[in-house]
Structures are given as C-alpha cells and as structure tokens.
Amino acid sequence: PLETEQAYEHLLVDGGGHVLECSSANFYVVVGERLVTAGSGVLEGITRGLVLRVAREVGLQVELRAPHVDEVVTWD
Helix, strand or coil, X not given: CCCCCCCXXXXXXXXXXXXXXXXXXXXXXXXXXXXXXXXXXXXXXXXXXXXXXXXXXXXXXXXXXXXXXXXHHHCC
C-alpha cells in the first residue's frame, strides 16, 4: 500500500511532472517571495482561497502554475 508510517500524504503529479495537489490537500511551494500552486486541475475550496488571499496580504506574489518536480531544489 502507498500509506506507510513514513509517507501518509502523496503528491498527485501529471504526466509532465507537474505537481497538482496532494492526496488529501492542496499543494503550495514558496520560492523566494512567490507562492506557487497549480492554477487549474485542482479542487477550489475555502482553505485554498484563504491561503491565496493571505499570501497576497503578506506580500507574496502568487504564481498560478503547477510546480514541476525538477524544481524541488528551489523550493523554500
């Protein structure tokens, strides 16, 4: 099974290697002064809306694009 003590949340990645969301949550990364998260193909919910709003309020630029797994070394 995918669920283990070490990994209980899994990333949902499209065929091109872009991270869309997690198995039970939205997925966000911070890169410098930017919050990066998929702009489509994900569930739009109350929590996601709040995260995006708060990110902008604290001065983060919101970039709506699915981060690529190859970019992991740039994520803060």
